[in-house]
Amino acid sequence: MGALDGRTAIVTGAGRGIGAAISMALDAAGARVALIARSSDQLDDTAATLVNEPVVIVADLSTPDGPSEAAAAALDGLGGVDVLVNNAAIAERKDIELFTVDELDAMWNTNVRAPLLMTAAVIPSMVAQGSGAIVSISSLSGRRGTPRRAPYAATKAAIDGMTRSLAMQYGPDGIRANAVAPGVVATEMWNEHLANPGVADDVLGVIPQRRLTDATEIAAVVVFLASDAASAITGEVISVDGGMHATVNLWPTV
Numbered sequence: 057m058g059a060l061d062g063r064t065a066i067v068t069g070a071g072r073g074i075g076a077a078i079s080m081a082l083d084a085a086g087a088r089v090a091l092i093a094r095s096s097d098q099l100d101d102t103a104a105t106l107v108n109e110p111v112v113i114v115a116d117l118s119t120p121d122g123p124s125e126a127a128a129a130a131l132d133g134l135g136g137v138d139v140l141v142n143n144a145a146i147a148e149r150k151d152i153e154l155f156t157v158d159e160l161d162a163m164w165n166t167n168v169r170a171p172l173l174m175t176a177a178v179i180p181s182m183v184a185q186g187s188g189a190i191v192s193i194s195s196l197s198g199r200r201g202t203p204r205r206a207p208y209a210a211t212k213a214a215i216d217g218m219t220r221s222l223a224m225q226y227g228p229d230g231i232r233a234n235a236v237a238p239g240v241v242a243t244e245m246w247n248e249h250l251a252n253p254g255v256a257d258d259v260l261g262v263i264p265q266r267r268l269t270d271a272t273e274i275a276a277v278v279v280f281l282a283s284d285a286a287s288a289i290t291g292e293v294i295s296v297d298g299g300m301h302a303t304v305n306l307w308p309t310v
Contacts (some may be wrong), residue, residue, distance in 0.1 A: 058086025059283040064134040066090045066127070068117060068174060069144030071098025073243040074193060074271045076105075078141055081275035082282065083108050087139065090130035092117070117144050117170035118162060127177030136185065139282040140178050142171035142192040145211070147245065152206045160207055167211035172218065179226065187230040189282045192219055193274070194237040196297050200304060212237075216293050223291030232290035234281045239297025242268040264299030 065082045069075035071093035079089050083106040090111040091099050103110045111133035115126035131137055145167045148159060171192055182188030197205045198212025215235055222233035240246055240259055246268070250256040260266055277296050280286055295301035 059279060061086035063087045063138040064136060065139035066130045066137055067141040067143055068092045070102055071095045074241060074274050075143040076102045077271035077275040078143060078278050080105055081279045085279050088134060090134050092126045118165045123170045123173035124177045127174055131181060136181055137178050138188060140190045141278060142174055144170060147208045149204050151204055155207055163207050163211055168214045171215060182231050183229045190222060190233040191278050191281045192235045194235040194293055196237055196239040196300055199237055199301055219293060220291045227290055234289060235293040236274060236277050237293050237295045238269060238274050239300040240268050241274060242270055262304045264303050267298060269296060269298055
């Protein structure tokens with residue numbers, strides 16, 4: 057018996073990295089998953105690893121109508137939703153004075169507006185059934201000061217605030233809202249950056265476990281938060297970062 061047998065879930069940004077790992081873990085726990093991302097090829101690759109008849113939805117969540125249309129398609133395909141995972145995001149690492157208005161808007165639209173609209177689109181069905189779990193992917197950057205990430209950090213701090221507000225408002229309706237804050241995860245983006253001279257030593261030196269977090273470790277916490285094992289947990293931002301949030305005092309300026 058899986059922890060999520062018979063339940064349904066929506067995962068945004070499900071085509072690769074953390075989103076793909078979360079989708080696989082939810083499926084392995086028994087959930088039927090609706091996969092949402094912009095790339096049909098990546099979504100098909102993820103779907104091919106799942107066994108519980110996944111629903112594949114190609115959508116651009118950065119557009120004004122993308123989130124609501126994707127959510128409607130997911131609700132229709134699944135027949136309802138028990139779990140929403142807001143994972144899709146974009147990140148950029150550079151000094152704040154180098155960002156353009158268009159880059160800032162793109163990051164806000166994908167990282168903040170889209171999760172708000174996705175959540176707004178599925179909340180009525182969760183309220184109607186008297187239960188639901190919303191898990192949003194935050195970041196260490198939203199909790200601690202990390203250099204060259206100010207706009208990204210701002211979007212993730214917004215996710216943390218959204219999570220607490222949702223937990224407060226919809227707790228009486230049987231809905232829980234939590235966030236997971238990864239640190240340095242072994243994804244394509246981070247692996248490319250760590251390949252630069254000296255970066256890996258500097259970054260690993262401030263992680264108590266002296267290793268990167270694997271995407272499957274993020275996924276395991278998402279499954280826990282989506283399950284009845286976390287029935288009394290809501291409004292929390294849980295760090296899954298090898299101890300960085302609890303201990304790091306000086307982040308390398310990389």
